[in-house]
Amino acid sequence: MAAGEAQEGSEERREGEALMANRVRPLSPQTARSLVESIDAFLFDCDGVIWKGDKLIEGVPEALQALRSMGKKLVFVTNNSRKSRKQYAKKFAALGLDVSEDEIFSSSFAAAMFLKLKNFPKDKKVYVVGEEGILEELELAGFTCLGGPGDGKKSLQLKSDLWFEHDKNVGAVIVGLDQYINFYKLQYATLCIRENPGCLFIATNRDAVGHFTDLQEWPGAGCMVAAICGSTQREPIVVGKPSTFVMDFLLERFQIDTSKMCMVGDRLDTDILFGQNAGCKTLLVLSGVTTLSELQSPSNSIHPDYYARSVSDVIELLRT
Amino acid sequence: MAAGEAQEGSEERREGEALMANRVRPLSPQTARSLVESIDAFLFDCDGVIWKGDKLIEGVPEALQALRSMGKKLVFVTNNSRKSRKQYAKKFAALGLDVSEDEIFSSSFAAAMFLKLKNFPKDKKVYVVGEEGILEELELAGFTCLGGPGDGKKSLQLKSDLWFEHDKNVGAVIVGLDQYINFYKLQYATLCIRENPGCLFIATNRDAVGHFTDLQEWPGAGCMVAAICGSTQREPIVVGKPSTFVMDFLLERFQIDTSKMCMVGDRLDTDILFGQNAGCKTLLVLSGVTTLSELQSPSNSIHPDYYARSVSDVIELLRT
CATH class of the missing domain: 3.40.50.1000 (HAD superfamily/HAD-like)
Known part of the structure; x- marks a missing residue:
């Protein structure tokens, strides 16, 4: 039976390794603290993170305000090209959020900036x-x-x-x-x-x-x-996520090393991949399209550093 | 200089091999004869082969008539799903071609037949x-x-x-x-x-x-x-070309071995591939979307058995 036991032991080890490889760590009071301490700029996806359609996600205004009061830069990076930055600033205001055009990077803006960088003839x-x-x-x-x-x-x-x-x-x-x-x-x-x-x-x-x-x-x-x-x-x-084209602008604007940025998003294949491609820390929130079981599925190969229910968790956990 | 000559000789051989690998043989009086003799059924694509938009391609009625008079079966296989077989029969008639519904296999018909074969619930x-x-x-x-x-x-x-x-x-x-x-x-x-x-x-x-x-x-x-x-x-x-789904129907209908069929088409990636996938002989006509230089391009990997300017070539070459 010694051989059998050894085999069981190695099976357990393999299972353990598989779990580690597919690690999905919920944000905890401790990791929330070390995350916020190590980060200078938080990059937020909008749809599924800040709002869903035209409805604000619960606790978002308070969380953004708390991060601002800690001196964190906030940036909003959205793939949705339907609005310009100006139109997005109006949407933020309508939802009671104080966000300026300069803090918004939409894929519509990215497309125009791509042509500008390419010296596209007028x-x-x-x-x-x-x-x-x-x-x-x-x-x-x-x-x-x-x-x-x-x-x-x-x-x-x-x-x-x-x-x-x-x-x-x-x-x-x-x-x-x-x-x-x-x-x-x-x-x-x-x-x-x-x-x-x-x-x-x-x-x-x-x-x-x-x-x-x-x-x-x-x-x-x-x-x-x-x-x-x-x-x-x-x-x-x-030009939008997960391409890192937008990141070039962010780096020039904020002069912050990407290791001191955290991308917060609800999509693995755009937001989290974008953050990882650029060398940022990544936090998946479950308030949008990705479910916990999709995140934990063995077929998923994109693993954020942490996950949380929603943006408000970051601040709530700091208070725990 | 002997070494140099030997090198030139092997270069010529390599070139020759490359040409063979990328062989594109025009239909000749001799190959037209052996092709027509070995084939029991000609499968024609329509757009770019029989007509272009609403215009008949020159010499097509005479060529089809000549093949019929030699006892060849004619089948029309089109990927265009805009019309039903009934509507296609009307289009053939309007262009002065005597083609029956039974000779037409459109992708619209193929889609319906696919559901029938799958016993799709009514x-x-x-x-x-x-x-x-x-x-x-x-x-x-x-x-x-x-x-x-x-x-x-x-x-x-x-x-x-x-x-x-x-x-x-x-x-x-x-x-x-x-x-x-x-x-x-x-x-x-x-x-x-x-x-x-x-x-x-x-x-x-x-x-x-x-x-x-x-x-x-x-x-x-x-x-x-x-x-x-x-x-x-x-x-x-x-269900359309190059998938061989339609071929199952053709085989049941005509009971002819695919080696005795010739697919005549103007597209390499649908018509010629369809013919080759099914084990038919293949003839590319240049009256549609494919040009001779596209056919001869080193980047093209789909080689029909023969090519000709148009369907009428087949009959004209027999008379040469």
Whole structure:
């Protein structure tokens, strides 16, 4: 039986190792304290972390206020491209949160900044499969755009002599979430990417779904981006999470080492991956799309440093 | 210099081997004769082979007539799901071609036959992201469907209290080319696939683009299918080319060995691959989307047995 016992012992060890490899640590009073002490800037995803649709998540205002009073910088990084930074600042204010435009980094802003960094020529145009936020950020950055919600009203009917004209001066197509998606826009974007030499194909993000209403998930930008990949057989440049493009701006703005930043998000494959890619600490909150069983599932390979029920836990645990 | 000569000789051999590996043989009077003699059934793709949009390709009626008079069976296999077999028969007739419904295998028919073979329960419903042809074939096969062009007129506007209802009895979603694609349909299909247990996700085909008008290419079913893959993170069952699902029907109908069939098409990644997957001889015609330089490109790995300018070449070469 000695051999059997030895075998059992090694099985236990293997199980223990597997658990360690798939470690998922809840935030505790002790780890909350050491986390807050070691962090200078907290980066928050918005949807599922700060709010859900148009409803504030419980305890968020108090938690943000407490972190601010401890001298922490707060940054809000959202993949949702429907709004510009200006529109987001209004949403924060409407929910009673005091957040300035400078603290907001949306993927609509990131797309405009990408073109700016690329020195995208001002005489070239941008075709947008997406909503108002992208148009606003592009126009603020001085670019000329076509498409957007206006093209959502355009229709066409396939018939033998139909020829679809597109602007040969379009040098970039930006694709984000678009509730006004239609065949007209799909053809416009496809023609620009396939036929305009050197035309860039930029995705705000590739999230499969998002909580665009309080009650339900809806197809996300990943749906529209995939459609254009399907017709062009091209892959996009992604500027939102988990791409670290936004991080370059954050680093320049705040001059804080990424090891002193903590990314707080509700999605493993965007928020937590983004934080890890950039070298930040990571905290998953369960107030959005990810459940504890998804986090603990053996098929999940993305492990945040900690997890908590919601943002308010961070402060509540400090008081314990 | 002997060493140098030997090196040149081996370079020539390597070049020769590369050419053999990437062999592209034009149909000649001799190969046309041996091809026609060895084949009992010719399988034709339609768009780019028989017609382009609504225009017949030159010499096609005479070539088809000549093959019929030699006792060859003719079969028309199209990935375009916009029409039913009945509607295709009308299109053939309008173009002056005498083709019966029984000779036509469209991906819209294939989708309906797939459900029939799967014994899809008659009390379950099918949600269609696609056009009239799919609805017609499904109804002919006795299935109840939702969606299609009618849902192209439905719109929605995201707002906080919006809840989108979907039918829990939908047991299959079929996605094909849809010029009436919109956010409503994308959400409907996504909810069925993500939330109805066991719901099938069927693609008529995954063609990136198609010649749906005479003058231009347009985003194909591959665009709509990719969109639903993007929002559901699921992969579809493909019933059109290059899947060999249609071949099972052809074999049952015609009782001809696939080695005695020749697939004639204008696309390498659907038609020629379909023919090769099924064990048929293959002939690429250059009257559609594939150019000679694409065929001969070193990056192309799909090599038909022969290529010709168009279907009429087959008969013209026999007369040479």
